[in-house]
Amino acid sequence: MKIKDFGEFNIIEYISNTLSKDKVQTSLSNSLDIQIGVGDDTAAWQTQPGLQLATTDTMVDQIHFILNTSNLIDIGWKSIATNLSDIASMGGTPTTALITLGLPGEMKITDLKSLYHGIIECASTYNTKIIGGDIVKSPILFITVAVYGVCQNPTMQRSLLKENDLIGITGFTGLSKAGLELSKPKNELKNLTPNNSQMFYNAHFRPKPKIKEGKILKEIGAICAMDISDGLFSDLNKMLTASQIGAVINQSSVPIHPEISKVFPNSDFEMATNGGEDYEILFGISSNKLDKVKSLLPESHIIGKACSGEAGVIELIADDKTYKLNRFNGWDHFRQ
Amino acid sequence: MKIKDFGEFNIIEYISNTLSKDKVQTSLSNSLDIQIGVGDDTAAWQTQPGLQLATTDTMVDQIHFILNTSNLIDIGWKSIATNLSDIASMGGTPTTALITLGLPGEMKITDLKSLYHGIIECASTYNTKIIGGDIVKSPILFITVAVYGVCQNPTMQRSLLKENDLIGITGFTGLSKAGLELSKPKNELKNLTPNNSQMFYNAHFRPKPKIKEGKILKEIGAICAMDISDGLFSDLNKMLTASQIGAVINQSSVPIHPEISKVFPNSDFEMATNGGEDYEILFGISSNKLDKVKSLLPESHIIGKACSGEAGVIELIADDKTYKLNRFNGWDHFRQ
Incomplete structure (x- = not known):
């Protein structure tokens, strides 16, 4: 019917x-x-x-x-x-x-x-x-x-990142993008297993909102957070722009899930930083709270640090060079 | 662009x-x-x-x-x-x-x-x-x-109509339907004037939510109300069904705006009772509050009374006969 x-x-x-x-x-x-x-x-x-x-x-x-x-x-x-x-x-x-x-x-x-x-x-x-x-x-x-x-007042907000705050994420990014790639019929991928296929699929089609992690961050004393929906670097750019601050990110500090590297060896960093729909939380936190983050959010990763650079700019350190990333259109659905 | x-x-x-x-x-x-x-x-x-x-x-x-x-x-x-x-x-x-x-x-x-x-x-x-x-x-x-x-607790609710409550509306219905008819190119209508055209147009395209009237009703002590979006009789049927009660409505008590009768003489009652998108408030109120309704809501009309009849049924008295109206699909957008 x-x-x-x-x-x-x-x-x-x-x-x-x-x-x-x-x-x-x-x-x-x-x-x-x-x-x-x-x-x-x-x-x-x-x-x-x-x-x-x-x-x-x-x-x-x-x-x-x-x-x-x-x-x-x-x-x-x-x-x-x-x-x-x-x-x-x-x-x-x-x-x-x-x-x-x-x-x-x-x-x-x-x-x-x-x-x-x-x-x-x-x-x-x-x-x-x-x-x-x-x-x-x-x-x-x-x-x-x-x-x-x-x-309880106050909420965490994306505009409250402060100089020298550590920048972290509550878990791996890129898994959702991997799930999306899997759903495209054209792909012939190596090293796919039932386990990693299911993990990629779930990340994209059954995302788990990080409600528990958000509450822990707030309890620890984080004041700056946002969820990652457009892609890690795109959303970090938004956080930095809203907070009128810059950031330094080491390429080696951005966690890449080993299963993504196995199945997508040539695009794993791109997927982790520009994949989108990750629904992990991106946060800023004072360095004196790092121990609490490590113990209470063991799946989180610190990827860099806020610095007094140009507002919105990510200084990406990779292969002993510094790349200034200053604009990310990310998921702009309207442009063609 | x-x-x-x-x-x-x-x-x-x-x-x-x-x-x-x-x-x-x-x-x-x-x-x-x-x-x-x-x-x-x-x-x-x-x-x-x-x-x-x-x-x-x-x-x-x-x-x-x-x-x-x-x-x-x-x-x-x-x-x-x-x-x-x-x-x-x-x-x-x-x-x-x-x-x-x-x-x-x-x-x-x-x-x-x-x-x-x-x-x-x-x-x-x-x-x-x-x-x-x-x-x-x-x-x-x-x-x-x-x-x-x-x-402030409690709100008015559609399910709280009681036996012998008077049933009223905060203003004329049918004007919005008249505005919709006007927008159809096929119509050649008599007695249209710039004034009634504008009134019909505004009723359909610029409805004024009856916020003030809703508050007055609540202050007077009305406990049963809903807005008229699908049509007067269709929404009254919903109120009666939710309240598990019946109603008696006199055809002559349903107000017909004189400009609707001028421009749509053959369908004025139909427009007033089944037009839809009126955004007037349909309410029930104890008869001992009728004086307050009349003085504080002078544009309102009492159209009938709740009675211990079959739940959901409107007994419409017209030309000395009683018609039992027991189902109104009203604006069911999905059926074709």
């Missing part, structure tokens, strides 16, 4: 029923003090003194995924996960979400169910309550998610 | 600059205690004990408007206004908004600027601060807006 045969009210009823059957979704109503969930003109929840966080991200067919060749459960998962990553990068705790679906009349109901399955799976995994949204007809499928969270 | 030549970063810079030049947008930062606005991974604002409201609505090219023939300033206005109407129907005060734009590469920058002009104009008119959003490339233009608001 197709969306156009099923009708708006049946879709809303399906979603409401599915949400009410999910144990985590149901249990969150009380713990989050939800007054009004799905079904009225607005959602409503009780607030306490503190900071409310809000973010939104969108995925569009033909731009961010291909409907006919994608696993819709994965698309659903990722549509929430990218938003949760934004909350994580502030050191916050996600609480609630609004889900907007733009649905083509020709879309199969089974695909809609898979999509929503992935949405609920990710939301429930990270204790995020779906409280409402919108369903509209659209010539192409799109998913817009808005996620809310809470945080 | 087109979107694809302008690039994502220039778009974001244009939006940030435009927001920072708008006096209302700037002044709201302090009064709403915004900690982080446009530019970081999430927005953040300080909360106090109370209720946080959240709603979202989407407009899609070819479904809700036609890009090539629309006034983009109006589309921008309406994309916010429909959300504000949801906040109004709870008795809330809007505070902040996230704006997501799905932009085709071929769209003109002048159209984007018109769209954003309308968005800011409406947001600023109703003291709503734009705090972030997302910009994505898309094969078709769409606008998803999420609006937040605050409210």
Whole structure:
């Protein structure tokens, strides 16, 4: 059956029923003090003194995924996960979400169910309550998610990097790009194994928002962080520009996952620094907190240091030379 | 110039600059205690004990408007206004908004600027601060807006209609449908004047969310309300279904705007009851509060009464007969 045969009210009823059957979704109503969930003109929840966080991200067919060749459960998962990553990068705790679906009349109901399955799976995994949204007809499928969270004041911010702060990342970058490469039919890759294939696939299609790591960073005393969505160097450039500061990065300090080097030996550094959709956290921290970072975030890596150079400029030291990297268009979707 | 030549970063810079030049947008930062606005991974604002409201609505090219023939300033206005109407129907005060734009590469920058002009104009008119959003490339233009608001506990809700409550609307319905009819080139209409044309046009393309009226209703003591977006009878059916109650409506009590009767004499009742996109508030209220409704909401009309009939059923009394109206698909966009 197709969306156009099923009708708006049946879709809303399906979603409401599915949400009410999910144990985590149901249990969150009380713990989050939800007054009004799905079904009225607005959602409503009780607030306490503190900071409310809000973010939104969108995925569009033909731009961010291909409907006919994608696993819709994965698309659903990722549509929430990218938003949760934004909350994580502030050191916050996600609480609630609004889900907007733009649905083509020709879309199969089974695909809609898979999509929503992935949405609920990710939301429930990270204790995020779906409280409402919108369903509209659209010539192409799109998913817009808005996620809310809470945080004790102050949040971490991308604009607060200070001179001599160490610059770190919570884990390897480049794995998502490797997963994307795998999904392209043209590639004949050496050294692929079931294990590294799965790892690459999961990094791209099932990203895990670093909520725990964001909270640890905030507790340790980090004040500067952002999530890596456009690529490590592109996002570092944004952090440096926002903080009006420069940075020195040693090429040898940028961690390259050994499996990426095995499968993509000629582009491993490029993938790690310019891959995108990593959803690791990029952070700055005082050097006197390095021991805590090492013990509490053992998978993190320090890649360089903020310096009083030209604002926004990355001085990359490689092969005893210094390269000044001063502009990264990264993932500028609009330019052709 | 087109979107694809302008690039994502220039778009974001244009939006940030435009927001920072708008006096209302700037002044709201302090009064709403915004900690982080446009530019970081999430927005953040300080909360106090109370209720946080959240709603979202989407407009899609070819479904809700036609890009090539629309006034983009109006589309921008309406994309916010429909959300504000949801906040109004709870008795809330809007505070902040996230704006997501799905932009085709071929769209003109002048159209984007018109769209954003309308968005800011409406947001600023109703003291709503734009705090972030997302910009994505898309094969078709769409606008998803999420609006937040605050409210003292409890909100009005659509499910709280009680037996013998009077059922009212805050103003005439059908004017928006008249505006939509006007925009269709095929129509040759009699009795059109510049004044009624403008009124019909504004009702459809420049709806005014009934925020003041929603607050008055809540202060008077109404506990049941929703906004009329799908059509008066369709939305009344939803209110009755949510409240598990019936209603008796006298045809003669449903107000028909005299200008609609002049221009559309054969379909005026149909337009008033099934037009859609009215963005008036439908409410239920105890009869002992009727005097307050009349004095504080002089443009409102009482159209009937809740009764212990079959849940969801409207008993329409017309020409000394009673018609049982028990199902309204209203604006079901998906069925063909």
